[in-house]
Amino acid sequence: MRRLSDGVEAALHCALVLAGLGEGRVLPGKALAELHGLSESYLLKHLRALAEAKAIEAAPGPRGGYRLARPPAEITLLDIVEAIDGREPAFTCREIRQRAPGKSTNPCDYKMECFIKTRMLAAETAWREALRAQTLADLVADGEHLIGEHNSKAVAEFIAKAQR
Amino acid sequence: MRRLSDGVEAALHCALVLAGLGEGRVLPGKALAELHGLSESYLLKHLRALAEAKAIEAAPGPRGGYRLARPPAEITLLDIVEAIDGREPAFTCREIRQRAPGKSTNPCDYKMECFIKTRMLAAETAWREALRAQTLADLVADGEHLIGEHNSKAVAEFIAKAQR
Ligand code: FES
Numbered sequence: 374m375r376r377l378s379d380g381v382e383a384a385l386h387c388a389l390v391l392a393g394l395g396e397g398r399v400l401p402g403k404a405l406a407e408l409h410g411l412s413e414s415y416l417l418k419h420l421r422a423l424a425e426a427k428a429i430e431a432a433p434g435p436r437g438g439y440r441l442a443r444p445p446a447e448i449t450l451l452d453i454v455e456a457i458d459g460r461e462p463a464f465t466c467r468e469i470r471q472r473a474p475g476k477s478t479n480p481c482d483y484k485m486e487c488f489i490k491t492r493m494l495a496a497e498t499a500w501r502e503a504l505r506a507q508t509l510a511d512l513v514a515d516g517e518h519l520i521g522e523h524n525s526k527a528v529a530e531f532i533a534k535a536q537r
Numbered sequence: 538m539r540r541l542s543d544g545v546e547a548a549l550h551c552a553l554v555l556a557g558l559g560e561g562r563v564l565p566g567k568a569l570a571e572l573h574g575l576s577e578s579y580l581l582k583h584l585r586a587l588a589e590a591k592a593i594e595a596a597p598g599p600r601g602g603y604r605l606a607r608p609p610a611e612i613t614l615l616d617i618v619e620a621i622d623g624r625e626p627a628f629t630c631r632e633i634r635q636r637a638p639g640k641s642t643n644p645c646d647y648k649m650e651c652f653i654k655t656r657m658l659a660a661e662t663a664w665r666e667a668l669r670a671q672t673l674a675d676l677v678a679d680g681e682h683l684i685g686e687h688n689s690k691a692v693a694e695f696i697a698k699a700q701r
Pocket residue numbers: 465466467468469470471487488489490546550
């Protein structure tokens with residue numbers, strides 16, 4: 374499998390942070406960038422992609438910032454991955470089955486997808502389903518028992534100051 | 538998911554052809570290239586990768602060529618995909634969890650893999666398992682009922698002439 378866009382890691386971490394904001398609060402892109410040690414321009418590109426995919430939304434204006442567009446349990450890891458990395462299959466089929474000397478040139482003989490392609494895409498579906506079966510709510514739950522006290526506190530303090 | 542190397546399609550189709558050779562027969566790389574409408578140098582690179590991964594083997598010499606290294610039921614789609622595309626995970630983690638202002642700088646606090654990474658890699662495992670659950674024998678069986686009569690005959694004739 375080729376590499377996913379490295380924006381996926383940032384997008385997932387940002388979405389997790391936004392899942393922890395208080396009711397009605399937003400966090401500026403600048404704060405999200407600082408919190409993850411990333412340049413603001415790099416991160417804004419990915420935040421915009423998340424907003425386009427309607428996983429997060431931007432509140433505009435000087436008191437503006439980002440928040441989740443719906444409850445964490447309704448945002449899957451697949452939503453986030455596809456927002457950043459697209460929905461293109463990883464497997465590339467160039468219809469090489471049609472190229473052998475003497476092969477039929479009648480397009481009707483190739484109406485059915487090549488069975489190799491079918492099997493490769495079925496495997497990708499397993500990956501997508503595994504991502505679809507996990508939501509931001511699962512990450513929130515993980516974070517509650519897997520992030521150490523010191524780090525939870527550091528992030529909570531940063532967010533308390535930076536949120537609007 | 539980013540694109541797999543486009544050599545994966547060629548490698549799978551070549552392996553399927555080799556699975557159909559008679560006992561003790563081999564097929565030259567040149568014939569495999571012609572059969573798939575690919576340049577020989579492009580294909581040889583991928584055949585070499587398959588041989589390095591011990592999915593196929595090369596019989597040297599003027600009467601040489603390629604054959605499977607073991608029975609089709611013992612060569613999984615994952616064997617072929619990893620031979621061409623490597624075993625690197627698709628998800629890239631740059632440990633951005635460690636970068637927040639005020640975060641612990643003690644490496645012991647990060648001994649456990651980030652739970653976001655854990656979940657992303659688990660999804661990739663689902664993809665790999667789906668590829669591991671399918672073998673060349675499945676492709677052979679597909680081919681028997683899914684390749685039309687005209688095309689089966691064309692390929693069989695080509696192979697009968699080209700095999701050694
Ligand atoms: S023709 Fe593309 S996978 Fe078979």
